[in-house]
Amino acid sequence: MKDVPNILWLEEIRKEDIVSVGGKGASLGEMASIGLPVPPAFVVTAQAFRRFLVETGLDQKIYKVSENIDVENNAALGKAADTIKGLVIKAKMPVSIKDDIKASYKKMAQKDLIVAVRSSATAEDLPDASFAGQQETYLNIKGEAALLSAVQDCWASLYGARAIYYRAKQGFEEHTVNIAVVVQQLVHSEKAGVMFTSHPISGEPLTIIEGSWGLGEAVVSGSVSPDHYVFDQRTESVGETTIANKKVEIIPDGSHGTKLVPVDLARQDAQVLSDGEIAKLAMYGKIAENHYGVPQDVEWGIVAGTIYILQSRPITTIGKKEGMGMSGQSKDAKILLKGQGAAPGIATGKVVIIRDVKDTGTVKEGDILVTRMTNPDMVPAMRKVAAIVTDEGGMTCHAAIVSRELGTPAVVGTKTATQQLKNGQIVTVDGEMGIVYEGAVGGLTQAKAGAAVPAASGGSGPIITATSVKVNVSIPEAAARAAATGADGVGLLRIEHLILGLNKTPGWFIANHKEEEFVKELYDGIKIVLDAFPGKTVWVRTLDAPTDEFRNMQGGESEPHEHNPMLGWRGIRRDLQSFDQFRLQVEAFKRLWKAGYEHLGVMFPMVSHPDQFIKAKEMMRGWGVDVENVTLGIMIEIPASAIMIEDFLKAGIKFASFGTNDLIQYTIAIDRNNENVADMYNPQHPAVLALIHSAIQKCREYNVECSICGQAGSDPKMAIWLVEHGITSISANIDAIAKIREAVARTEKRIILEAARNRDAE
Ligand code: PEP
Ligand code: MG
Numbered sequence: 001m002k003d004v005p006n007i008l009w010l011e012e013i014r015k016e017d018i019v020s021v022g023g024k025g026a027s028l029g030e031m032a033s034i035g036l037p038v039p040p041a042f043v044v045t046a047q048a049f050r051r052f053l054v055e056t057g058l059d060q061k062i063y064k065v066s067e068n069i070d071v072e073n074n075a076a077l078g079k080a081a082d083t084i085k086g087l088v089i090k091a092k093m094p095v096s097i098k099d100d101i102k103a104s105y106k107k108m109a110q111k112d113l114i115v116a117v118r119s120s121a122t123a124e125d126l127p128d129a130s131f132a133g134q135q136e137t138y139l140n141i142k143g144e145a146a147l148l149s150a151v152q153d154c155w156a157s158l159y160g161a162r163a164i165y166y167r168a169k170q171g172f173e174e175h176t177v178n179i180a181v182v183v184q185q186l187v188h189s190e191k192a193g194v195m196f197t198s199h200p201i202s203g204e205p206l207t208i209i210e211g212s213w214g215l216g217e218a219v220v221s222g223s224v225s226p227d228h229y230v231f232d233q234r235t236e237s238v239g240e241t242t243i244a245n246k247k248v249e250i251i252p253d254g255s256h257g258t259k260l261v262p263v264d265l266a267r268q269d270a271q272v273l274s275d276g277e278i279a280k281l282a283m284y285g286k287i288a289e290n291h292y293g294v295p296q297d298v299e300w301g302i303v304a305g306t307i308y309i310l311q312s313r314p315i316t317t318i319g320k321k322e323g324m325g326m327s328g329q330s331k332d333a334k335i336l337l338k339g340q341g342a343a344p345g346i347a348t349g350k351v352v353i354i355r356d357v358k359d360t361g362t363v364k365e366g367d368i369l370v371t372r373m374t375n376p377d378m379v380p381a382m383r384k385v386a387a388i389v390t391d392e393g394g395m396t397c398h399a400a401i402v403s404r405e406l407g408t409p410a411v412v413g414t415k416t417a418t419q420q421l422k423n424g425q426i427v428t429v430d431g432e433m434g435i436v437y438e439g440a441v442g443g444l445t446q447a448k449a450g451a452a453v454p455a456a457s458g459g460s461g462p463i464i465t466a467t468s469v470k471v472n473v474s475i476p477e478a479a480a481r482a483a484a485t486g487a488d489g490v491g492l493l494r495i496e497h498l499i500l501g502l503n504k505t506p507g508w509f510i511a512n513h514k515e516e517e518f519v520k521e522l523y524d525g526i527k528i529v530l531d532a533f534p535g536k537t538v539w540v541r542t543l544d545a546p547t548d549e550f551r552n553m554q555g556g557e558s559e560p561h562e563h564n565p566m567l568g569w570r571g572i573r574r575d576l577q578s579f580d581q582f583r584l585q586v587e588a589f590k591r592l593w594k595a596g597y598e599h600l601g602v603m604f605p606m607v608s609h610p611d612q613f614i615k616a617k618e619m620m621r622g623w624g625v626d627v628e629n630v631t632l633g634i635m636i637e638i639p640a641s642a643i644m645i646e647d648f649l650k651a652g653i654k655f656a657s658f659g660t661n662d663l664i665q666y667t668i669a670i671d672r673n674n675e676n677v678a679d680m681y682n683p684q685h686p687a688v689l690a691l692i693h694s695a696i697q698k699c700r701e702y703n704v705e706c707s708i709c710g711q712a713g714s715d716p717k718m719a720i721w722l723v724e725h726g727i728t729s730i731s732a733n734i735d736a737i738a739k740i741r742e743a744v745a746r747t748e749k750r751i752i753l754e755a756a757r758n759r760d761a762e
């Protein structure tokens with residue numbers, strides 16, 4: 001082995017050193033070597049790791065365990081991985097390595113510096129290091145003891161079950177794999193953002209800088225509209241400055257995580273960067289661009305007047321956001337429409353414009369259904385088509401929810417699809433990017449997204465999380481796909497879809513003395529879902545369809561015309577007044593409970609006062625339900641119920657679940673289905689987060705399960721925030737389960753680890 005020291009400082013590293021410092025270490029080293037102000041860092045080399053293995057005798061032990069693993073046997077693989085990780089974590093680090101790390105840490109700063117400790121994969125030929133599991137990162141590490149154990153944890157992460165499986169499949173020799181660890185000062189930026197070193201579309205020598213207060217995450221994630229500056233490299237002057245109203249910022253949250261907070265008034269409209277800082281940043285951008293030979297997309301941060309360059313990568317990523325599509329071959333394709341990508345997948349087909357539900361008979365297998373907005377009674381047609389495009393709606397509209405469950409690509413909120421597209425015209429729909437292209441676009445076409453059900457495990461057994469990860473279901477035919485995700489139960493079963501697909505309103509069944517038919521329909525539909533989740537809780541929500549969704553069905557003529565159906569006669573308020581409608585639903589539940597489906601829980605939507613819950617419970621008692629022994633809970637989707645959560649808890653709810661689709665619209669007065677205001681529909685609005693946070697706290701106090709079933713729960717960033725704030729379970733869409741489970745697992749691990757470290761440090 002080449003005689004490489006245990007530690008290499010960034011300044012000493014060149015890109016050839018990748019075998020010693022890994023991909024991350026090498027790229028940081030290269031940035032530092034060209035004079036970019038990268039936060040100080042050193043790398044514990046792969047050779048140090050090797051010495052650790054040899055000197056502790058672990059190399060032999062690991063070899064013995066790994067030699068005979070049958071990687072296809074999940075249980076055996078998991079056990080072997082745990083054994084090896086345990087060996088690595090418990091082994092005594094050789095004094096020479098320990099001393100080198102401690103000395104380097106001291107050299108970074110006299111006082112205990114807060115650092116990030118990251119694994120850095122060394123195998124150059126690992127095409128996807130993250131898949132190989134070598135990506136553990138520990139933030140906010142402070143003090144020698146915590147640092148040493150974080151390094152050892154990174155080493156252990158080399159032996160995750162996924163990583164071992166992957167290496168076995170790729171034919172890597174277990175006893176030759178290595179790992180390096182980057183130890184870097186953690187930069188808690190006071191202001192931060194991104195920079196494109198040349199104009200991202202025209203390529204002109206104009207440096208575009210976007211910046212805002214707090215951590216750069218706010219700009220990167222789009223949570224804030226940042227200041228926008230253009231620096232003209234030709235005249236070396238600031239050409240354009242647009243100061244945005246910056247309402248929120250992301251800042252570190254205690255010892256772990258980050259939080260979104262409002263910006264104080266004084267800074268909201270203040271300019272983030274001085275002209276001097278803009279010029280300096282642009283200069284660093286130029287250095288990076290010249291060195292790498294292509295325009296760069298750079299992340300930067302500033303602390304106490306010092307600029308740090310955090311990351312630099314080629315600008316190609318922007319093109320993708322601009323709609324290059326998945327294969328990039330759509331550059332020449334003509335874009336006809338843009339909207340919101342509501343259900344992933346790509347499909348090409350013939351346009352069929354549906355102006356009235358009666359026309360759905362003309363829809364054929366493989367067509368592209370184009371309509372103003374889908375209705376529940378269009379579901380049979382939605383099942384057949386290759387993709388769906390609507391004029392109206394946002395991510396939580398009917399079309400979006402059902403398309404995701406059917407696995408049919410969908411673009412919603414295009415505003416003009418029904419006017420611009422023509423019957424019979426061939427188009428290609430990209431449901432991820434929210435784009436409709438003219439004609440069949442080569443290279444983009446793929447099967448319906450539904451084919452790709454996220455697996456319950458990635459080859460190394462399911463990830464177990466303390467926070468339950470559940471799934472939302474609306475149509476029974478999605479139950480099997482939903483169960484295949486390995487979800488811990490159903491956090492929301494919307495039963496209106498069972499009824500509305502029949503094209504008759506509940507009122508019609510009652511008026512026509514077809515009550516038994518109605519109950520049977522509910523019973524059968526719910527049973528399919530219960531059967532798919534044996535032993536796991538399934539929260540069935542009572543009917544919640546606004547009156548306008550009933551309009552086109554048989555019986556719809558008796559529905560009242562409401563000025564604003566979203567604020568109208570829906571959810572529990574309607575059921576409490578429509579005794580028969582409520583009674584028939586309860587009858588179906590009663591029969592299911594009687595048949596032994598004890599895992600059925602009932603969830604009431606749109607409650608705004610505990611009296612509604614109490615009244616619903618009393619009515620159920622009157623119909624013979626043993627209300628104290630069944631699981632009854634509420635949705636928190638009106639600010640009133642979040643604010644009054646303690647009264648609900650006192651009234652005996654057994655669980656609560658945030659319906660953020662509604663909670664957001666009622667908190668910030670943004671119609672969830674109105675594409676004109678869709679860009680203001682913000683799940684992370686501080687007021688929404690404040691309501692959620694305080695309700696979670698109260699539920700915890702009362703030891704009552706607190707969950708989320710709105711669309712926001714399918715966003716990993718939101719899931720991280722929710723876990724950090726103590727949520728008990730998260731219910732996500734079928735297509736989001738895998739990524740939510742992973743986000744939850746990582747967050748939990750980080751929290752546990754940090755708590756343990758804090759304890760050790762005390
Ligand atoms: C919600 O409001 O977040 C929710 C899950 O219910 P729905 O989307 O059916 O209104
Ligand atoms: Mg709702």
